[in-house]
Amino acid sequence: MSQSAQPTFAAPAPLLGRIADVCRGRGLAGLADRLGALREWLGDELASVERELSSLPEGPRVVQASARHLLDLGGKHLRPMCVAIAAKIGTGFGEQARQLAVAVELVHSATLLHDDVIDGGDTRRGSPAARAIYGNAASIYAGDWLLVEALRRIRRAGIEGLVDDMLAVIEEMILAESIQLENRGRLGDGVSDYMRVVEGKTASLFRWAMRAGGRAGGLSEDHTDALERFGFHLGVAFQAVDDLLDLGGDASATGKDVLSDLREGKMTYPLVVAAARDSALAARLEAHLERPDGEDLAASEAAEISALVKASGGLEACRELAESRADEALKALSAIPDGAERRALAAVVHASIDRER
């Protein structure tokens, strides 16, 4: 890594080497500290976003209750942090940036509501998923409702082009979901499909968050472009770490079982890489993917698959992907003037890839 976070954000180096420990669900205290330091630095700015998220128009309606339930489960709010920090590089975090920060979290929440319906997910952030309480139909409409609320806020911010950009991001997300749907039950086209899904589902929204914050802060096109690159690579790195945790995490630390993505018929990067290198494992994964929904992966089989993935170097490849994209993200920051905001963005990279989930 070419650059490490500054002491301001309590970011010890080297951070990336610790991912392996994190994956075993150990030694997580430093991560919470680092995000905590960022949150403290953002102070009132992030608090005002969170206040707005917790005061969406309420009503007696089951759709609103479903959306409310998900929002009340909290989350890391990394995407609003991205908007806030990008805005602060420029003229600061004003009302426009606040609306955009709320909007990006609403879009992210909408995708979680829909994902849980599609995947039949029963838990989310360690609690019952909204669909488990209010039903699938309410979660579908709740996701739609949050998208509408998000687009309204982006419109209200009144910055030329951001509504169109978000519509393009939502379309990218949908097409990525489409690839994932088509590949459900089969191995798919390997790394190229994997990258299209990750770039569409995760990186595109981080990219938008950085662009939106930069635009709200009145930054130059050059700086906004650099921030977009930062967000894009950060998003891929973030997802690669999710994939590592899927193999190495334990439910008590991450709220998810080992190989829970495979259980939902989805290929993670370590599995994609391992399947390409080990044809016997590929056949075994394919057999599992072809099973009807709901049939579970036995613990012994999960342990064997995990061991084979590790033996094939799938975990290392995924760690390399996370590290190289984290590196790219940090490199993109070199176009941004040094200062507390640039260090904060570096800390977001570290907190994102070195985390419990």
Add this chain to the structure above:
Amino acid sequence: MSQSAQPTFAAPAPLLGRIADVCRGRGLAGLADRLGALREWLGDELASVERELSSLPEGPRVVQASARHLLDLGGKHLRPMCVAIAAKIGTGFGEQARQLAVAVELVHSATLLHDDVIDGGDTRRGSPAARAIYGNAASIYAGDWLLVEALRRIRRAGIEGLVDDMLAVIEEMILAESIQLENRGRLGDGVSDYMRVVEGKTASLFRWAMRAGGRAGGLSEDHTDALERFGFHLGVAFQAVDDLLDLGGDASATGKDVLSDLREGKMTYPLVVAAARDSALAARLEAHLERPDGEDLAASEAAEISALVKASGGLEACRELAESRADEALKALSAIPDGAERRALAAVVHASIDRER
């Protein structure tokens, strides 16, 4: 009725008296003629909308295939007709109006895709529903995709306020769906809930179509307001006729079974009125609504319920609702200068309430 359609659109008077026949699935030839005359009058304008609907970006993706399937099933395209005619009252049907006409049909199609998922519908427009071919997940994302495509087109038309108006319409639709979801399995709050659902799910989009066309045609605020009132009442009348057909139609004429709404746990206006007047029927309907999904309504029971609804005057009340709203729609037209367009809008009212499905 205060006004009847002009001969231009082959609309014989009195039209509304024929609803009863229509409900029995007879004497439908005149309706097709009347819509046909309207379509001929709109000629290239409607054809250009339909060309655009059939040439949405295609791709290998299951989500696009799912959306494509629904769009290819056609439909009456009444909402685009509303946009086109409203624009022609003003400066004419140009590129802006065309984009708005495509957008309104895309939003309508999105709601059909989502409705079929929520209701578990297997057929649509007499063919297999998209979800029956491509699955629920693809239909959920296909609906989202069409909403995005619609919002993009509205943005592209560049008329101040129309994106916000459509976001408000989509929110109204979602809240109406929410009321319907909450009332699934029970009678609900009668006429007031019914009206909120109909106004949110159906009338709001017709209202937007008229406003959008009027704005694209450069009409004054007074004229646009009148067209909105027209669209709003037309929408309620339209739905009331759907409800009549649900009780009186036969599957060969309408593609739907008798009481298919009740089978999906939904209360139509004749049922709402009849339940308020006949407590024994109310108890019977409630018992049916409480049954678990998938349990069917026996033909003999459907016939008995239909007979009780008719005996209580539920059908007459629904017919009166359709007639009074059709009347209101036609009254709203009095603010619009007389001419071929005003007569065309009157013909849309007649074609909407006097139809096979």
